[in-house]
Amino acid sequence: MADADVIVVGAGIIGAACAYFLTQAGARVVIVDPTAPGTVCTAACMGHLVVMDDSEAQFALTAYSCRLWTDLAARLPRPAEYEPRGTLWVASTREEMAIAEAKSAFYRARGVEAHVVTQGEMAALEPALDSSLPGGLWVPGDSVLYATNAARWLLDQSGTTVLREEVVAMGGGRATLDDGRDLEASVIVNAAGAAAPALTTGLPIEPRKGHLAITDRYPGVLTRQTLELGYLASAHGQATESVAFNIQPRATGQMLIGSSREFVGFAPGVNRAIVGKMLERAQRFVPCARDWHVIRIWTGFRPCTPDNLPLIGPAPGDATVWIAAGHEGLGITTSLATGRLLADRWAARDSAIDPVPFAVDRVAAGAHG
């Protein structure tokens, strides 16, 4: 008899969400990870659950997943720190106000509440922002959470045990562990994040390094997740290096400041020059940030695909290997939709959104600009 119906490799937020929905669909699931659940990229993130509109496919996935998070919100335990803070997108130029208008129309036409805010309205919403900024866009339905604890809760709810082993190979209905044992299942899900290409040759995923800084406590200075509209260009482009203003006020009163993007392989060290640019940018938008004390800085590696959409579904050439990886800077947001899409496939039922834009064979290896 097989060891499970499905083996999930990787216990980050993506593997946890896959285990959660696959077990709900009736699958017997084993999850394998040598590290404690939710401690790799999932622990390095901001935990902003945000609807994004780089493409129709990205919008569909993020909006669907945010709805799933909202449905789950009342059941999430306190340590998951779920808070419906919304997103205030800040324009820094008149041209960016036109982007706010277009974004608002796009969201509203697709059923997501969004409001363009004037200079005065923005100052009333967040008085700490530089009062000369022209306005922005308020999206009240977005939220934030503490992703490591959310991942652990999803795993607990799924009832699956995590085998603390490394998988060294997968394929043909088998996952081979580092002690030489083989586990058998009809499906093996590669949810190994930025490490996914080491297990499935040819996956077009590259690590995209990011820094975050967290401050001492300044309760009430900001109340919304606040970021610049220019963040979209930073996140969606494939530039070697970029920085954008992004601040998340935490329940503790601390400010989580982001964010940076670099293609430098898996080099984990803090890049002081990048952090300097990040903090300067925060101070430009929120002048009182000059007085904040940063108490900790860390880095993480977003699993990045060439078109910024995740890979969700069977791997070409081996129907037993399914991929759930490549979520770049939106993996916390899109984890629930990812798990749901794979569970729908396993249960041979229709999905709420079209899975085709996330098919694994749509982008070739080496396609990164």
Ligand SMILES: Cc1cc2nc3c(=O)[nH]c(=O)nc-3n(C[C@H](O)[C@H](O)[C@H](O)COP(=O)(O)OP(=O)(O)OC[C@H]3O[C@@H](n4cnc5c(N)ncnc54)[C@H](O)[C@@H]3O)c2cc1C
């Ligand atoms: C600075 C920063 C800020 C971010 N902010 C946000 C945000 O605000 N909102 C948002 O939605 N997303 C955000 N993200 C992105 C998000 O963190 C990632 O997309 C998400 O965590 C990816 O989850 P994952 O489960 O695929 O990867 P991971 O969390 O890295 O999990 C992969 C797991 O696979 C395991 N693994 C690897 N190799 C093997 C192997 N051979 N055998 C067994 N197990 C293995 C690892 O140990 C790990 O536990 C941010 C990322 C960064 C870096």
